[in-house]
Amino acid sequence: MRKIVFAVLLLASALRSGAVALPEQAWQVWSPEAVRPEQFRQENGVFLLQAGPAQEISRHCSIPAEPGEYLLSAELRCTDVENQAVIGLEAWGGGVWKKAVFSPPAKGSGAFVPVQARIEISGEVESLKAVLLLRGPGKAEFRKVALEKAGGNPLLPDAVRSGGTLSLRVTEKETGPVNRRLFGGHYFDIRDRKTAYADMGMSVCREGGPGFFSPGRLNPDGNAWRWEDLDRFLGWSRENRVEVLGLIGGAAPWMTPDGLESPAGWKVFYERWSDFAVEVARHAGTVRHWELWNEPDGGHWFGRPWHAGAKEYAPLYLETARKLKALNPELQVGTGGIADPFRGSIDNWWVPVAKHPGVAELIDFVAIHGYYGDPANQIFARGIDHMRARMRECLGREVPLWVTEFNVHPLEDFTHRGYSFPLQAVMIAEYLALFAQKEIESSQYFCVGWWESDFSPWDGKTGAPRPVFHAYAFWKDFAGTRLAVTNPEEAELPVVACRTDEGARIAYVPARREAKLRIGFEGCSEADRVAVNGFYGDSVIPVVFSRSMAGGVLSVDIDWPQGARALLKVEVRPK
Numbered sequence: 001m002r003k004i005v006f007a008v009l010l011l012a013s014a015l016r017s018g019a020v021a022l023p024e025q026a027w028q029v030w031s032p033e034a035v036r037p038e039q040f041r042q043e044n045g046v047f048l049l050q051a052g053p054a055q056e057i058s059r060h061c062s063i064p065a066e067p068g069e070y071l072l073s074a075e076l077r078c079t080d081v082e083n084q085a086v087i088g089l090e091a092w093g094g095g096v097w098k099k100a101v102f103s104p105p106a107k108g109s110g111a112f113v114p115v116q117a118r119i120e121i122s123g124e125v126e127s128l129k130a131v132l133l134l135r136g137p138g139k140a141e142f143r144k145v146a147l148e149k150a151g152g153n154p155l156l157p158d159a160v161r162s163g164g165t166l167s168l169r170v171t172e173k174e175t176g177p178v179n180r181r182l183f184g185g186h187y188f189d190i191r192d193r194k195t196a197y198a199d200m201g202m203s204v205c206r207e208g209g210p211g212f213f214s215p216g217r218l219n220p221d222g223n224a225w226r227w228e229d230l231d232r233f234l235g236w237s238r239e240n241r242v243e244v245l246g247l248i249g250g251a252a253p254w255m256t257p258d259g260l261e262s263p264a265g266w267k268v269f270y271e272r273w274s275d276f277a278v279e280v281a282r283h284a285g286t287v288r289h290w291e292l293w294n295e296p297d298g299g300h301w302f303g304r305p306w307h308a309g310a311k312e313y314a315p316l317y318l319e320t321a322r323k324l325k326a327l328n329p330e331l332q333v334g335t336g337g338i339a340d341p342f343r344g345s346i347d348n349w350w351v352p353v354a355k356h357p358g359v360a361e362l363i364d365f366v367a368i369h370g371y372y373g374d375p376a377n378q379i380f381a382r383g384i385d386h387m388r389a390r391m392r393e394c395l396g397r398e399v400p401l402w403v404t405e406f407n408v409h410p411l412e413d414f415t416h417r418g419y420s421f422p423l424q425a426v427m428i429a430e431y432l433a434l435f436a437q438k439e440i441e442s443s444q445y446f447c448v449g450w451w452e453s454d455f456s457p458w459d460g461k462t463g464a465p466r467p468v469f470h471a472y473a474f475w476k477d478f479a480g481t482r483l484a485v486t487n488p489e490e491a492e493l494p495v496v497a498c499r500t501d502e503g504a505r506i507a508y509v510p511a512r513r514e515a516k517l518r519i520g521f522e523g524c525s526e527a528d529r530v531a532v533n534g535f536y537g538d539s540v541i542p543v544v545f546s547r548s549m550a551g552g553v554l555s556v557d558i559d560w561p562q563g564a565r566a567l568l569k570v571e572v573r574p575k
Contacts, residue, residue, distance in 0.1 A: 046143045051083065051136025058133040062377065065091065065128035069120040069150040072130050075143050076106035076115050083107075083138030086131075087145075089117045093125035102133075112143065126343075169520040169553070170497040170507050173484040178498050180479065181243070182435050183472060185448035186405055190236070193458070196448060197242050200457060200472040205237060206245040206291070206404050206444040213280055215252035215273075222254030227283060234284065245404065245442070246284060248277050249293045249336070266312060274320040278327050289332045290324060291367050291404060292317055297349035298339030310349045314356035321362035334365035337404040341368045341383040346390055354394035365400040365441060366391065371410035375430045376493055376512070380406075384438050400441035406431060407446050412453030421454070422537030425467030429535055429567040430493055430510050432475055437487075437494030445472075467538050474535045474569065477506050504573040512565040517558040519570050524554035527575045532558065534566035543568060 039050050039057055051057040076085050088102035103115040119128075130147055134140045184204030190196050197205060211217045212230045219225050237244050255272040258265035281290060296313050313336075321333040335353060338345045346368075354360050368387055372379040384401065391398045408427045409419055419427075428445065435443045445468070447453075451460035457469040480500040485507065487495050493510035500506065505521050511534070532543040543566075546557045556570055 046141050047132060047145065048139060048141050049085070049132065049134040050139045051134050053137045055136040056133065057136065058131055060129050060131045062092075062127050062129045062374075063147070065121075065125050065149075067122045067125055069118070070128060070147065071150075072117045072145075072147050074115055074132075074145040075112040077112045077141045077143075078106055079139040079141070083140060084135045085140035085142070086133050087115055087117050087142070088131040088133060089119040090129040090131065091119060091121045091125050092127045092129065093121075093123065098123075098125070102131075106140070112141070165516040165518065167518045167520070168495055168507070168509065169486045170505055170522065171484045171486065172522045174499075175482040175484050178479050178482055179436070179439075179441070181442035182432060182440060183475060184245075184442050184444045186444040186446045187233075188447040188450040188455075190449045193449070194236060195240060196457075197240050200448070200469055201476040202242070202445075202448070202472065204243045204245060204442050204444065205448075207233060207247055209447065209450070211250060213246050213248045213284075214250040215255065215276055216250050218280065219276065220252050222252065225279070225283075230280075230283070234287075243289075244284075244287045245289045245291060245402070245444070246281070246287045247291045247294060247404075248280060266315075270316050270319050273316060274323050277320050278323045281324055281327060281331060288330065289334070289365070291334050291336055291402075292320055293336035295339035295369065296336040297345040310352040310356075314353045314359055317353065318356065318358050318362065321359075325362065332364040333362060334367050334399075334402065335363060337367035337369045337402075338387075339369055341370065341387055342372065342379050346383070346387055350387075351390055351394055354390075360395045363395060363399060365402055367402045367404040369405040369446075370403065371405075371407050371446075373408055374427060375434050380431070381434060381438065384440070402441050403435060403443040405444060405446040407455060412450065412455055414454050420537075421467045424454075424537075425471040426535060426537035426565060426567060428468050429471040429474055429537075432471075433494050433496055433508050433510055433567065436478070436496045436508075470540065471535065471537075474540065474567065475508070477504075477569065477571070478508065502573075504571060506572075507568075507570045509568040509570060510566075511558075511560045511568050513560070515560050517560055517568075518555055519558075520553045520555045521572050522553055524572050525549075526554070528554060529573045529575055530554070530556055531571045531573075532556065533569050533571075535569070536564075536566045541566075545570075 040059065041048050047059065049057045049059070070089060072087055072089050074087050076087070078085050084105040084107055086102045086105050088100060090100045091098045099119060099121060101117050101119045103117045106113050106115055132142050132145070180203045183202050184206065185197060185200070185202045186206045186209070188209030207213060210229070212233045217229060218227070234244070251269070251273065255269050255276070256265050257268055281287065293313070317335065324331045324333055335350060338350055350366070354363065366387060368383065370380045370383065387401060388398055408414065408424050409417060411417060414424065415421060432443070447455045448457060450456050451458070457466050458464065459466060477500065478498055480498050483497040483499055483505065485495050485497050495507060495509050497505065497507040505524065507519055509517065509519060511517060526549045530545070530547050532545045533540050534543045543558060548555045548557070554572060558568070
């Protein structure tokens with residue numbers, strides 16, 4: 001069975017006692033091809049998986065965990081002799097899947113048989129994955145599925161377990177202008193697609209792929225500047241009205257007189273590298289935001305040859321930031337994007353940098369990265385909150401937070417590792433709602449134009465747009481003025497809203513579990529037009545709704561079906 005390498009859930013906010021039956025709404029697809037409705041359904045407490053020849057169909061649920069003993073139990077029935085069904089448990093900790101335990105295969109007996117998978121884990125553990133797996137062809141039914149921890153602690157938050165009614169209200173309270181900087185991308189290789197960013201509705205470009213701001217490209221031998229490629233890039237950004245986030249990283253031999261294998265040349269390196277940065281910023285002119293180095297906590301900052309860390313990075317940041325501010329006090333300088341803020345880099349790398357004498361006063365923004373799977377797992381959300389808490393502690397204030405790289409998976413062939421393009425696209429659309437709600441200054445999708453990879457929004461051979469292209473297009477209406485939304489705790493993902501310059505009110509509502517949704521809009525009238533569309537990852541489909549008016553509030557009611565997942569756009573426009 002193919003294993004997946006991606007981070008999953010944080011601890012739920014509250015745990016109850018007793019075994020937990022895992023509901024359909026909690027299970028997510030990770031099979032190579034997304035499970036279609038005819039391949040998976042849940043009826044009267046029975047999960048049904050149906051696979052074709054040579055297929056492996058699975059559903060999984062990831063839950064927060066801690067060291068201990070866990071038991072996953074179920075009753076299985078296979079209706080065809082050829083297929084096999086199992087249940088399994090896998091533990092995630094320390095950046096790897098540590099252990100996998102599966103039940104003996106249940107074969108086509110035609111009767112329900114009890115099966116169990118028991119796992120005991122110790123040491124570092126962050127989450128546990130429960131799996132229902134069918135190797136086709138044929139059908140398998142799973143019932144009485146339950147997961148329990150020794151000592152009787154259940155592992156699923158109430159918000160996932162229940163359906164019910166979710167009531168939201170878009171108020172008249174304005175919270176500031178919509179920040180279109182949210183919709184940015186990490187540039188890699190645009191090639192002939194000169195309008196790529198505009199087509200997707202993007203507004204900010206983090207230049208990091210070709211290295212237009214790097215020593216190796218601009219001045220590899222220390223003798224002559226080569227501005228031609230950078231000038232072409234800056235011209236492209238002006239033509240597309242794209243704001244540039246400049247990323248300076250890398251070194252050239254002339255900066256390291258003692259060679260890369262020796263740390264003796266740090267002082268000379270700081271001086272030469274910072275002088276280089278000043279000349280680049282001077283030439284770039286209109287570029288106002290500068291990120292110093294890419295993922296310096298993750299080995300990209302001379303991690304191997306010089307074993308460099310926060311102690312070496314902090315003086316480089318200090319000297320470079322001082323010189324950039326002397327060149328132009330309006331320049332904004334930020335620490336390099338943190339590779340893995342969730343698993344310790346904030347505390348172990350960024351905090352020591354920020355506490356280095358003189359650095360805190362020169363940090364204008366902080367950059368973090370994240371490839372954490374389903375946004376509902378709250379990993380990214382909690383990482384953002386933790387980063388801001390450390391800002392207040394170390395800087396005495398909060399500065400803008402940039403997400404300068406994000407996607408659902410860190411590897412460029414993620415469709416072979418559990419994510420179909422439609423599933424990835426709907427998750428990206430949901431992440432944009434999270435970043436809007438968390439007031440991220442800017443986020444950069446990784447990456448716009450790595451043509452040979454799954455990251456590219458276009459197919460590398462045909463040039464046809466992939467689903468994630470439409471995820472960004474779905475957000476183009478998010479403009480004008482932000483409106484506050486009452487967002488009950490039971491909402492699994494953030495809901496955000498705006499009022500456009502034309503007077504339309506628009507709410508983006510992630511929907512993923514069976515529920516009755518009621519979205520109320522203050523300040524509207526009976527005559528206003530209403531439309532609801534759902535972005536399902538591979539399509540945008542009108543959603544059936546009803547409307548009512550009471551007490552000056554226009555309510556839009558939706559019966560959201562079981563098992564469906566989409567980002568809804570609810571629009572109320574003046575007639």
